[in-house]
Amino acid sequence: MEETISLKEIVEVIKKRLVLIIGLIVGAAVIAAIVSYFILTPTYESSSMFVVNQEQQESGQYNVNEIRSNVELINTYNVIIKSPAILEDVVQELNLSYSADQLSNKINVSSAENSQVVTVTATDPDAELAANIANTTVTTFQQKIPDLLNVDNVHILSEAELTANPEQVSPKPLLNIAIAIVLGAMVGIGIAFLLEYLDNTIKTEDDVEKRMGVPVLGVVTHVSDDDVRLEHFQTPHSRRRGGLDGTQKKSI
Incomplete structure (x- = not known):
């Protein structure tokens, strides 16, 4: 016959091992806080945006086909921006201590669907350097794209700026602590039921x-x-x- 466990029995097991469960929760939260605040290196990100557009026609109207063509070119631009042809110049100009391939891992290029606006985001432990990388990458791309594709339709929309109190993007201490609390509770409850299952002594x-x-x-x-x-x-x-x-x- 299959054994069933009632809600009352579950509560009794949790109450019996409550000290163990609370201890694991507090321990997990403390470890997450120590790792987030004192061990992991904080990183910052900064973004620069440019728009891909065409010259206005004499009639004052924009050509729909050219707009569609510019939107399709953005996928190509996204690849070119992270290529060594652009990033090697960025490394040399900023005198960075790592290669173009390593710099590529610090840069993210994104654009909304059917949008002519492209956002270049740079991530680095130094907030000021992150802003410089984003701005230099966009500027270098704007200067070299006419020679690479024989087009001149890139215009800088906004530059990355360093704020007085930059906010780190990782790690997120509060989020890490919250996740640690949940995991600590799950592990504690699991161990409590495991100990209860392994306890074969007769008490009642x-x-x-x-x-x-x-x-x-x-x-x-x-x-x-x-x-x-x-x-x-x-x-x-x-x-x-x-x-x-x-x-x-x-x-x-």
């Missing part, structure tokens, strides 16, 4: 019936030394009235 009358399959005929209670001394010093009158503990006892 129900355990005897469930595990041994025999009925309980009687229970031998534990009598402490204090109970024995208390019974010894009771007067006959108090014994007849049930003793100091108020229980009814029969004299023999």
